[in-house]
Structures are given as structure tokens and as C-alpha cells.
Amino acid sequence: MSQIELTNVxxxxxxxxxxxxxxxxxxxxxxxxxxxxxVGLSGxxxxxxxxxxxxxxxxxxxxxxxxxxxxxxxxxxKLKQVRQKIGFIFQNFxxxxxxxxxxxxxxxxxxxxxxxxxxxxxxxxxxxxxGLADRVDNYPNQLSGGQKQRVGIARALANxxxxxxxxxxxxxxxxxxxxxIVNLLKDINKRxxxxxxxxxxxxxxxxxxxxxxxxxxxxxxxxxxxTYEIFANPQSPMAKKLxxxxxxxxxxxxxxxxxxxxxTQGQILTLKYHGEDSLHPLITAIARETNVDISILQGxxxxxxxxxxxxxxxYITGETLAIKKAIxxxxxxxxxxxxxxx
Amino acid sequence: MxxxxxxxxxxxxxxxxxTFEMVLVSSIIGIIFGTLIGLALYYYSNQLxxxxxxxxxxxxxxxxxxxxxxxxxxxxxxxxxxxxxAGDPYTPMGGAVSLSVAAVPFFARIAQxxxxxxxQGVIEAGQATGAGFWLIFQDVLFPEALPAxxxxxxxxxxxxxxxxxxxxxxxxxxxxNLAIQYGYNRYETGVLISVIVILVVIVQIIQxxxxxxANHYTRS
Numbered sequence: 024m025s026q027i028e029l030t031n032v033x034x035x036x037x038x039x040x041x042x043x044x045x046x047x048x049x050x051x052x053x054x055x056x057x058x059x060x061x062v063g064l065s066g067x068x069x070x071x072x073x074x075x076x077x078x079x080x081x082x083x084x085x086x087x088x089x090x091x092x093x094x095x096x097x098x099x100x101k102l103k104q105v106r107q108k109i110g111f112i113f114q115n116f117x118x119x120x121x122x123x124x125x126x127x128x129x130x131x132x133x134x135x136x137x138x139x140x141x142x143x144x145x146x147x148x149x150x151x152x153x154g155l156a157d158r159v160d161n162y163p164n165q166l167s168g169g170q171k172q173r174v175g176i177a178r179a180l181a182n183x184x185x186x187x188x189x190x191x192x193x194x195x196x197x198x199x200x201x202x203x204i205v206n207l208l209k210d211i212n213k214r215x216x217x218x219x220x221x222x223x224x225x226x227x228x229x230x231x232x233x234x235x236x237x238x239x240x241x242x243x244x245x246x247x248x249x250t251y252e253i254f255a256n257p258q259s260p261m262a263k264k265l266x267x268x269x270x271x272x273x274x275x276x277x278x279x280x281x282x283x284x285x286x287t288q289g290q291i292l293t294l295k296y297h298g299e300d301s302l303h304p305l306i307t308a309i310a311r312e313t314n315v316d317i318s319i320l321q322g323x324x325x326x327x328x329x330x331x332x333x334x335x336x337x338y339i340t341g342e343t344l345a346i347k348k349a350i351x352x353x354x355x356x357x358x359x360x361x362x363x364x365x
Numbered sequence: 366m367x368x369x370x371x372x373x374x375x376x377x378x379x380x381x382x383x384t385f386e387m388v389l390v391s392s393i394i395g396i397i398f399g400t401l402i403g404l405a406l407y408y409y410s411n412q413l414x415x416x417x418x419x420x421x422x423x424x425x426x427x428x429x430x431x432x433x434x435x436x437x438x439x440x441x442x443x444x445x446x447x448x449x450x451a452g453d454p455y456t457p458m459g460g461a462v463s464l465s466v467a468a469v470p471f472f473a474r475i476a477q478x479x480x481x482x483x484x485q486g487v488i489e490a491g492q493a494t495g496a497g498f499w500l501i502f503q504d505v506l507f508p509e510a511l512p513a514x515x516x517x518x519x520x521x522x523x524x525x526x527x528x529x530x531x532x533x534x535x536x537x538x539x540x541x542n543l544a545i546q547y548g549y550n551r552y553e554t555g556v557l558i559s560v561i562v563i564l565v566v567i568v569q570i571i572q573x574x575x576x577x578x579a580n581h582y583t584r585s
Contacts, residue, residue, distance in 0.1 A: 077493060103495040111493035117486040120585035121508040130504045134496035162584040178494070188493075 024091050025052035026218055027076060027186065032085035034071050045071040046082070047242040053220060055185070058212055060229050060250070061222040062265060063239035069222040072239070073188050076220060077109040078102045089186070107135045110179030110217075114191035116171040118163040118178075124150070125159040128178050135182035149177040153207065169200035176207065180215070187211070189221040193228050201225070205232050226269035230254060230327045238262045251327045255297055270295075270325060270334055278320060282338060289340035291320070292350060294357045296333045305356055306337070313349040315341035369555030372547050381563075383457040383538035387529045390461040392522050395468025399521075400514075402428070402469065403476025404502070411481075413488055414498065428470040436467055436528050440535065460537025464525055471524065475517035476510075483509040512579040519575030523568050540564065 034046040046068045053059045061069050074080035075087050078094050086093050094105055118127050128146045137145060150156045153173035163171055172192060179187055189208070193201035205228055212219050221232060229236060229250065236253055238246040240261040246253060254270070257263045267273065274291055282289070310317045322335040339346050406424060409417040431439070440463040447454035447462035454462070483506055491501040530541020540560050548557025 079489060079493060103497065106493060106495035109493075111490065113486055113490060115486055117484065117490035119487055119505050119509060120484075121511065121582060122504070122584075126504075130491070130496070130500070131494040133504070134491075134494040134500055164585050175490075178490075182494070 026055040026090060027051070027053040027220065028086070028088040028091075029072075029075070030086040030088070032072070032075055032082045032087060034068070034075065034080060035083040044242050046075070048085075049239075049242075049244050051237055051244065051247065053218060055218050056212070056216050057234045058209070058219040058221065058232055060233035060236035061220070061239055061244075062224065062226065062229050062236060063222075063261065064224055064265075067239040068242040069224075069239055070190055073190055073220060073222050076186070076188055077106050077111060079111075103134075107182040108184045108186070110176075110182075110184040110187040112172065112175045112179050112187070112189050112192045114194050116163070116168075116175045116195075118171060118174055120163050123160050123162055124155065124166070124174050127163070127174060128181055131178045131181035137182070145181070146177075149180055150174075152180065152211070153177045167200070168196050169203055172196065172200075172204055173207070176204075176211070180211070180217075184217065186218045186220065189219060189223075191223055192221065194223060194225060198227075201228060202231070208232065226265050230269065230325065234328070238265065249328075251330050251332075254325070254327050255295070255332050270332070274320060274336055287340045289316075289338050290346050290350065292337050292339060292353060294333075294335045294337065294353060296335070296357050297331070305353075309349055309352045309356075313341075313345045313352060315339050315345045315349045317349075369553055369559070372553060372556050373559055376543055376547070377540075377559075377563075380538065380540045380543040383542075384526065384529050384533075384540045386457040387461045387464055387532065387537065387539055388522060388525045390458070391464035391468045391525050391529075392518070394461075394465040395472045395521055395525070396518060398469045399472025400476045402473035404480060406473065406477040407480040408498070411485075411488075413485065413492060428473055431466070431470045432474070436463075437531055439463060439467055440532060444535075455536035457538050460529065460532035460535075460539070463532060464528055467528060468521060468525055472517065472521050475521065476514060479510040479513035479517055480506055482513060508582070512583040515575055515579040515582065519572060519579075522571055526564065526568065 029049055029051045032046055032049045033044065036043045036045055049072060061072060063069050071080055075082050076089070078087075078097070082095055085095075087095050089105060089109070092105075094102060097105065119130065122130070125143075125146050128149055129142050132142050132145060133139070146159060147156060150159055153176050155170060155173050155177070158166065158170065158174075163174070166174065175192075187208075192208075193204050196204060208219060208221070209232060211217060221228075223229060233250040235248065236250050237244045238253065238259060238261055240259070245259040246257070246262045253262055254266050257266045274293075279291070282291070306317055316339070318338045318340075320336040320338055322333070325332045325334070339349050341349075402424065406421060408414050409421045434442070443463040443466055444454050446466075447459040450462045451458040453459055487505055487509060488501060491505045496504075529539050530544070533539040533542030534545050536542070540563065544557050544560040547553045548560060
């Protein structure tokens with residue numbers, strides 16, 4: 024039994040004279056202790072989907088099971104108890120602006136029935152965990168975005184939840200601050216063994232944080248798998264689009280224009296290989312065999328879950344027939360090799 | 366001049382007290398019932414709680430109907446009602462009845478919009494912790510709406526001071542009555558001007574206090 028099991032979950036919204044299907048027949052299983060990501064473009068239905076996990080959004084059809092219990096049929100009172108064990112952090116932090124940091128966390132503790140006398144000590148412990156122990160009497164507007172999100176995390180952890188839901192939790196932050204939050208969440212996941220479900224459109228966050236992920240497009244989960252596998256070998260058009268964007272496999276248009284002006288016309292090829300593959304002998308070998316010239320346009324290596332994905336864009340020139348042969352040779356030997364559309 | 370001073374000496378203290386009574390009673394009733402109705406309107410129209418569109422439109426209709434009556438007419442229509450509640454409609458307490466009836470729907474709309482302006486995300490964050498509505502009201506909705514509520518209270522009090530002059534003309538007393546009785550009917554321009562100056566000063570002070578309070582409770 025997985026900790027979180029979504030079975031055929033659909034969410035329909037009724038607008039004036041049509042129904043919008045925000046989430047369409049989604050089934051997912053998320054294991055205890057993992058960091059599970061759901062990625063997709065804005066409007067893909069990710070936020071709606073993640074809200075079904077704590078009952079903030081009731082699915083139109085389908086089951087949402089937390090530790091084997093279907094929460095879609097719970098009474099309001101029971102649902103409140105379930106929510107105390109599911110933390111939630113938001114893109115815009117959603118702190119009570121007219122209450123101090125300490126009071127914001129005290130609110131969550133009170134909601135969870137934590138004795139008032141013991142709250143100050145617990146608040147201090149939670150704020151220490153996120154590195155803000157000295158800010159207990161500050162108001163949210165005295166904090167930076169990253170600090171606000173840390174308070175959001177402390178509040179979400181107040182009732183010692185088993186699950187932490189994150190709705191675009193890094194999307195309102197600058198790159199460096201987002202990375203701090205990612206590292207904090209990784210640390211919390213490791214230390215508290217808490218399950219994290221994180222939705223985002225930021226693939227940079229996905230590659231650093233997630234163990235496994237699902238790709239959403241138009242309310243439908245189009246692909247699931249280990250993060251490394253999806254980055255190394257995306258199957259669906261949406262996954263390819265998102266992955267290619269972050270792996271920067273596109274050739275700058277200036278380069279393409281320059282190449283087009285050259286006397287001998289060639290072919291751009293982007294090779295994608297896993298860490299274990301060694302590429303250089305392959306390039307020289309194929310060049311020699313098929314009698315083409317190969318120049319390297321760009322290349323870099325990404326590490327996902329400590330495994331490498333290499334990207335190399337090359338330009339092949341020579342006889343038309345020889346180029347074709349060379350491409351065929353690459354296709355047969357490299358894990359993925361994609362022709363970049365001219 | 367001596368006549369003016371004499372009239373003011375004789376009547377001003379009493380008139381100010383009557384105005385104060387009328388405005389105080391009607392403000393308190395308006396704020397209490399207005400807040401409750403405004404909260405209900407907010408609760409039953411918010412997607413995060415329990416939307417009840419039919420109930421909401423009925424209450425909304427009643428509020429709009431009451432508010433669409435000019436106060437002068439509302440006041441006259443309510444004379445029998447004031448008699449029932451306060452015994453004598455031509456007293457400050459009788460005046461307070463029609464002022465209250467006007468104040469409740471007025472403040473209900475103010476309270477509703479003060480609550481509706483609270484960031485939905487913060488309410489949702491409250492719900493995500495498992496908090497029930499009353500805890501959310503007490504710790505999220507109320508503190509976040511408080512500055513707007515204070516500004517609304519000030520607006521209501523100042524409007525009621527204005528309306529109280531009108532109830533004064535039908536015999537409920539107050540500074541409005543003083544201004545009309547002596548200043549207008551007896552051509553005592555000095556009394557009229559004195560009342561105007563006093564009202565301007567009072568309104569300025571109330572507004573100043575309200576702004577200070579609202580700012581005190583605003584942290585964003």
C-alpha cells in the first residue's frame with residue numbers, strides 16, 4: 024500500500040455554460056518518504072490535483088487514499104484531523120500579515136490542538152529548524168521572500184505531518200533563494216522522513232529535488248517515472264518539451280543562421296548520452312568510417328540524482344550520402360540522438 | 366451676539382449629549398448586527414466555505430431595499446416602529462431606532478467587503494492546517510480585516526452623525542435640531558455657524574482617531 028494513492032481522480036469545474044475538466048482521470052501512487060514531483064505548464068491542473076490530496080478540493084470522481092483511508096468520503100470533522108497531518112506550503116506564502124511569525128505558527132498549533140502553554144517552546148523549535156529562531160516577533164512584511172517561505176514551512180510542519188504538499192513553493196523566489204528552499208526541503212525530507220509532494224513548472228527545481236515525478240498536460244498525467252529516467256529519456260511530447268527546455272538542447276538561432284550561410288551544407292545533430300557512455304571515441308570513429316567532418320557546437324553535462332546526462336550538439340558536413348550514413352551510425356549507437364529541426 | 370451665546374449656553378450641552386446618545390446606540394447596534402450579517406454574507410458566498418447563493422441573494426435584496434430608501438423617508442416610515450421599540454419616537458432613543466435600521470445594512474456591506482478583501486490564499490492556508498471556521502475567523506479573517514473594519518466604523522459613525530441631524534428635525538433632539546430650530550427658523554446665524562464648526566471639528570477628530578487606529582493594526 025502506498026502512502027498516497029489517487030485512483031481515477033477527475034475534477035470538473037462548471038463554468039457558465041460549459042464544464043472545464045481541470046484534472047482528468049489521474050491515478051498516482053506516492054510512497055512514504057519520497058519526494059514526488061508533479062510538473063507541467065501553468066493551467067495543467069497541478070494545483071487542483073495537489074489540493075485533492077488534503078481535501079481542499081473535492082474530486083468530482085475518483086478516490087484519494089491517504090494511508091489506505093479514502094478521504095473523499097470523510098466528514099468535515101475527520102477531514103480536519105487528516106489535514107493536521109498534511110502540511111501545505113504555497114507559492115505566495117499565505118502568512119497572516121497582521122500577525123507575527125510566532126503567532127502565525129501558534130495558529131497552526133492551536134488548530135492541531137497543541138497545548139497553549141507548550142506552544143512557545145515548540146515555535147522556537149520549528150523556527151530553529153528553518154533557521155529563523157530570532158524572527159519570532161517579526162511581522163511577515165519585515166521578512167524577505169525566502170524567509171517568508173521558511174515561516175510557511177515551519178507552520179506546515181507544526182503538527183508533525185507525515186506529508187508535506189508544496190504548491191509552486193519556489194516559483195515566487197529568485198534563483199538563489201529557490202535553491203536554499205530546495206536544499207531545506209531535502210534536508211527536512213531526510214531528517215523527518217516526511218513525504219513531499221511538490222508541484223512546479225520549474226524544471227530546474229525538478230531536477231534538483233525530485234526522486235520520482237509525473238508530467239501533467241491539460242489535466243492528464245502523460246508520463247510518470249524516476250526523475251533521471253524522465254530527463255534522460257522523455258517519452259511524451261510534453262515531457263520532451265519541458266526537459267529539452269531545461270537541458271538547453273536548442274541551438275541558438277544565430278548559430279543556425281551562420282551555418283546556413285556557409286558554402287558546404289551540413290546537418291545539426293544533438294546527441295544525448297548517459298553518464299556511462301563515453302562519447303569521444305564514437306565521434307572520431309564515426310567521422311573516420313563515414314568520411315564526414317564533425318564540429319562540436321555545444322555540450323554540457325547535467326547531474327540528476329548523482330547520475331550524469333550529457334548533451335552534445337554537433338555539425339556534420341560532407342557528402343549528402345556520407346552524412347546520412349553518419350546519422351544512422353549515431354542513431355544506432357547513442358542512447359538518444361535527436362535531429363534539431365532546421 | 367449675546368442672544369447667540371445665551372442660546373448655545375442653554376441648549377448646546379443637551380444637544381451634544383442627545384446626538385452622542387443617538388449615534389452611540391445606533392453605531393453599536395449597526396456594528397454588531399452589521400458585522401454578523403456581513404460575515405454571513407461573506408461565508409455563504411465564499412467558495413472556500415459553504416456557498417448558499419439563494420439565501421445570499423435574499424439577504425442581499427433586503428439590504429439593498431433598505432439602503433435604496435432615502436434616509437428621510439426611512440425615518441418617517443419607521444415612526445410607528447420607533448414608537449413600538451422606544452415608546453416615544455420623538456426622543457433621542459426613538460431617533461436611534463431609525464438610525465440603527467439604517468446603520469445595520471450600511472455596515473453589513475462594509476463588513477462583507479472588508480472580509481472579502483482578505484487574501485483567499487491566507488484563508489486556504491488556515492483551512493489546510495485543519496482549523497475550523499471560528500478559529501480561522503478569530504486568528505485570520507478578523508485580524509486581516511480589522512483595518513478595513515475600523516475605517517468602515519469611522520465611515521458609519523460620521524454618516525450617522527449626519528443622519529442624526531435629520532432625526533433631530535422631527536423632534537428627536539441633537540445638534541441638528543439646534544441648528545434648524547434656532548439657526549434656521551429663528552435666523553440665529555451665529556448658532557448655525559457654531560453648530561457647523563462643532564460638527565466639522567468632531568468629524569475631523571473622529572477621522573483622525575480612526576486613521577491612527579487603522580494604521581496601528583496594519584502590518585502589511
